Amino acid sequence: MGLLPVEFYQSDAVVSLAQQLLGKVLVTDFPAGRTAVMITEVEAYEGPIDKASHAFGNRKTKRTATMYHSGGCAYIYLCYGIHHLFNIVTAPAGVPHAILLRGGEPLEGIDIMLQRRKMDRLAYRMTAGPGTVAQALGLTTKLDGQSLQGPNIWVEDRGIQITPEQIKAGPRIGVDYAEDHAQWPYRLWLKESPWVSRPR
C-alpha cells in the first residue's frame, strides 16, 4: 500500500515490471486539481535490444537522455506533433528501459479530466490510448524527467490485487516499422477492463 518507492523501478526486467504496474494508481497533482487513474494498459520498451524503442542500440540523444536516468522518473515526448506520450522510466541508471502508459480507469478528478479532453460526459474513450490518457492527466513534455516520487506525479499501490489470469499480452501497436520486434508480446492489459485502447 501507499507510494511506490524508487526501488520498485530499479529492476531491469521491464516486462515483469510492466505486469506489476497494472492495477496500480497513477496520480497527478497540478494547480487545476488532483487526478488519478488505475493503470489498465501498458507497453514495455526494452531499450538497447528493442528496435521499437527510441533508445535502440543504446542510441543516446537529447530527447532519449531521460530514458537513461535511474528508474522512477517520467519520460514524456511529443508524437506526430500533437500527442504527448507518457512513459515510466525503469531499470538502474544507464539502462534505457521504459514503460508506455496506454490506458487507465478514472478514479479521481473526473471533471478535470473531462475538461482537459474537451468532453461533456464520461466515455471509455476519455482515457483509451496513450495520447488521450496523458492529455486527461495533464501530462506534457514540460514534465519530461520529473520524479515519480511527487510532488506532481506519483504511483500508488492501493491494494488492488491483479492475478496472472487477469492479464492479457499481445503485440504492440503502431510500431510496424520495427519489423519483427513489433510482434513481441510487450503490450499488456487487464482482460476484464473496458478502459483500454481499442485493438486495431
Next chain:
DNA sequence: TTCTCGATTGTCT
C-alpha cells in the same frame, strides 16, 4: 540548415 517521418487521434466517407 534542410528534409523526412513518427510508440496517434479524430473526422469524414
Next chain:
DNA sequence: GACAATCGAGAAA
C-alpha cells in the same frame, strides 16, 4: 476504412 493534422527529433549535408 481512409486520411489529414502538426512539430520537433534525428539524420544528412
